[in-house]
Amino acid sequence: MGKKLLIHNDHVPNIHTYEVYRAHGGYASVEKALKTMTPDQITDEVKKSGLRGRGGAGFPTGLKWSFLAKPEGVERYLVCNADESEPGTFKDRYLMERHPHALVEGMITSSYALGAKTCYIYIRGEYFYVSRILETAIKEAYAAGMLGKNILGTDYSLDMYVQVGGGAYICGEETALLESLEGKRGNPRIKPPFPAVAGLWGCPTVVNNVETIAAVVPIVNMGGEEYAKIGVGKSTGTKLISASGHINKPGVYEIELGITVEDFIYSEEYCGGIRNGKKMKAVVAGGSSVPILPTDLILKTAKGEPRLMTYESLGDGGFQTGTMLGSGGFIVMDEDTSIVKNLYTFTRFYHHESCGQCSPCREGTGWMEKILQKFISGTANESDVDLLWDIQSKIEGKTICPLGEAAAWPVAAAIRHFKQEFIDVAKKKEFKDVKHYFRLNNLVETA
Amino acid sequence: MGSQVHGTQHFDQAKRAEIKFSDAAMATVQEMITRYPAGKQKSALLPVLHIAQAEFGGWLSPETMDYVASVLHIKPIEVFEVASFYSMYNLKPVGKCTFEVCQTSSCWLNGAEDIVRYIEKKLNIKVGETTKDGMFTLKVAECLGSCGTAPMLQCGASFHENLTFEKVDNLIEKYKNENRLKSYTDLDYQNTL
Numbered sequence A: 001m002g003k004k005l006l007i008h009n010d011h012v013p014n015i016h017t018y019e020v021y022r023a024h025g026g027y028a029s030v031e032k033a034l035k036t037m038t039p040d041q042i043t044d045e046v047k048k049s050g051l052r053g054r055g056g057a058g059f060p061t062g063l064k065w066s067f068l069a070k071p072e073g074v075e076r077y078l079v080c081n082a083d084e085s086e087p088g089t090f091k092d093r094y095l096m097e098r099h100p101h102a103l104v105e106g107m108i109t110s111s112y113a114l115g116a117k118t119c120y121i122y123i124r125g126e127y128f129y130v131s132r133i134l135e136t137a138i139k140e141a142y143a144a145g146m147l148g149k150n151i152l153g154t155d156y157s158l159d160m161y162v163q164v165g166g167g168a169y170i171c172g173e174e175t176a177l178l179e180s181l182e183g184k185r186g187n188p189r190i191k192p193p194f195p196a197v198a199g200l201w202g203c204p205t206v207v208n209n210v211e212t213i214a215a216v217v218p219i220v221n222m223g224g225e226e227y228a229k230i231g232v233g234k235s236t237g238t239k240l241i242s243a244s245g246h247i248n249k250p251g252v253y254e255i256e257l258g259i260t261v262e263d264f265i266y267s268e269e270y271c272g273g274i275r276n277g278k279k280m281k282a283v284v285a286g287g288s289s290v291p292i293l294p295t296d297l298i299l300k301t302a303k304g305e306p307r308l309m310t311y312e313s314l315g316d317g318g319f320q321t322g323t324m325l326g327s328g329g330f331i332v333m334d335e336d337t338s339i340v341k342n343l344y345t346f347t348r349f350y351h352h353e354s355c356g357q358c359s360p361c362r363e364g365t366g367w368m369e370k371i372l373q374k375f376i377s378g379t380a381n382e383s384d385v386d387l388l389w390d391i392q393s394k395i396e397g398k399t400i401c402p403l404g405e406a407a408a409w410p411v412a413a414a415i416r417h418f419k420q421e422f423i424d425v426a427k428k429k430e431f432k433d434v435k436h437y438f439r440l441n442n443l444v445e446t447a
Numbered sequence B: 001m002g003s004q005v006h007g008t009q010h011f012d013q014a015k016r017a018e019i020k021f022s023d024a025a026m027a028t029v030q031e032m033i034t035r036y037p038a039g040k041q042k043s044a045l046l047p048v049l050h051i052a053q054a055e056f057g058g059w060l061s062p063e064t065m066d067y068v069a070s071v072l073h074i075k076p077i078e079v080f081e082v083a084s085f086y087s088m089y090n091l092k093p094v095g096k097c098t099f100e101v102c103q104t105s106s107c108w109l110n111g112a113e114d115i116v117r118y119i120e121k122k123l124n125i126k127v128g129e130t131t132k133d134g135m136f137t138l139k140v141a142e143c144l145g146s147c148g149t150a151p152m153l154q155c156g157a158s159f160h161e162n163l164t165f166e167k168v169d170n171l172i173e174k175y176k177n178e179n180r181l182k183s184y185t186d187l188d189y190q191n192t193l
């Protein structure tokens, strides 16, 4: 069994309540931090831990914190990114639903480190019921003196609020999230300035993922150096992976970074192998945005080394033969899966979720969806494969935010590794009977 | 005043005069405004729109949006801008229960399409339509964070996961009997994670 630091108390009944959480060692990091450490010491421990952002990009958390501007007399904010909308990703939901106090505790300790007097958890609107669980936990923490004025008798005071979104993937992008938190459309901002300098209401702000903030708890408790001993190289600590698709045991697993992909997919401790005795065809390892890899390349790198669940190993070979750890949304596809159709669901998603500010993203995602629709309705030609390739190649690096890239990468990877399948579909004109649907928000007519 | 809302719907001054939050809803709204620094009450807009949608029939009419603008002391266009951006706000009337079936990758791999077709047949409506009795609206949605318990649909605040045709039958039966608006706060969720 691998080491668990975030959901180790999964088996404990009522661990979502303050009382039980506290009885199992909860809020020790708040006591330690507020009573024995300076804010800068905490940031140092986070730096030493090697913790990298768990929202997808993997940016070193301690470094990000050290960029926070601290002008006199100006409020600073910590905002937790609980927007979790990347297809294939449901680990933050699991953590918040079952261990809400782990997030609340992490928010308190992190806010103290950053000198924030108010912090917000921005959660996607569809997770409304989870926001209720968090609000209950926050209420309990206030009642226990872990939030509010003079926490644990120190001179540190903190308020924490949950804000629900309105349904928009783009609000996971940190500047779009801040716009949304200000009550506006989720249009990403042009950077710089970065949120660390001008974020929420123009004030210095740190935005971190749910899991990143929860990981601060064990880091403060055990010390950064101890935490860094877990994992391999620059991939330290544990990571929550949400596994779905054609596996025997879909679910959320906490792994030690560094186990092999093969172990993760086939061992009984984790995914338990492919369903119905089928063979595996492909894996999307880190949420819909990262390149899909065929079986041989997900299990072994191009150099023939076993692929590990780490940022570096999954990235080995660049986008030619590698992928990314991303958000930890691990989607497994069996031998009967149509890569073309799966790609269509992704591309439709990005088209739907593009905020529309940049033409390469707004138009490009729409064109790609239309062409893929031709494939699945049996009207595509072989030349459409090249057209698709051409469009995706013109998005990367030309947009305000990375959603454009997130839409282009899956298309590029699917064609790179499964080009023949696209050609076959075009030739055989398969999928004639397949219907497809469009999300008709705001267009719903009463019949 | 009314002409400032450029929705797809007609603005009715008489209807607008009738719109008012219940005391309980108003108290929640006022509390929400205190969560933000003075003068930043616009930040409460998204949650307040959810409350408004739940209070006033499951959708945001131009009159409702105008009212929300007046409560938050912002311009009606600021409300419409937001309401039309986010997918959870309905700008046209919907049925009492809106089924949103996830159709993204993991759900598709697990038969989401069959679920959509089954509901279409069973309710005799197409995606985007509402049943004649105003009971059900069928929509498709993108990944709702239930990929490990696919296929799934959301109705109100509830996630219905690991769907089968039988589960869909039971759900329709149950909601027909309950016969009330399932707003986003309405939770009969069974934890399956």
Ligand SMILES: Cc1cc2nc3c(=O)[nH]c(=O)nc-3n(C[C@H](O)[C@H](O)[C@H](O)COP(=O)(O)O)c2cc1C
Residues within 6 Å of the ligand: A052, A053, A054, A055, A056, A057, A058, A059, A061, A081, A082, A083, A084, A085, A086, A169, A170, A171, A172, A173, A174, A175, A207, A208, A209, A210, A212, A213, A401, A402, A403, A406
């Ligand atoms: C289109 C898009 C969607 C994103 N969605 C999320 C999300 O749902 N949750 C998240 O934590 N980060 C998301 N991110 C990454 C955030 O912008 C940001 O990098 C992250 O919240 C930083 O936190 P971390 O350093 O703790 O990972 C998204 C980025 C993009 C471009």
Ligand code: SF4
Residues within 6 Å of the ligand: A170, A187, A188, A353, A354, A355, A356, A357, A358, A359, A361, A362, A399, A400, A401, A402, A403, A404, A405
């Ligand atoms: S890349 Fe797409 S989502 Fe991002 S700002 Fe541009 S249009 Fe909006």
Ligand code: FES
Residues within 6 Å of the ligand: A087, A088, A089, B102, B103, B104, B105, B106, B107, B108, B142, B143, B144, B145, B146, B147, B148, B150, B152
């Ligand atoms: S793909 Fe349907 S919930 Fe994620």
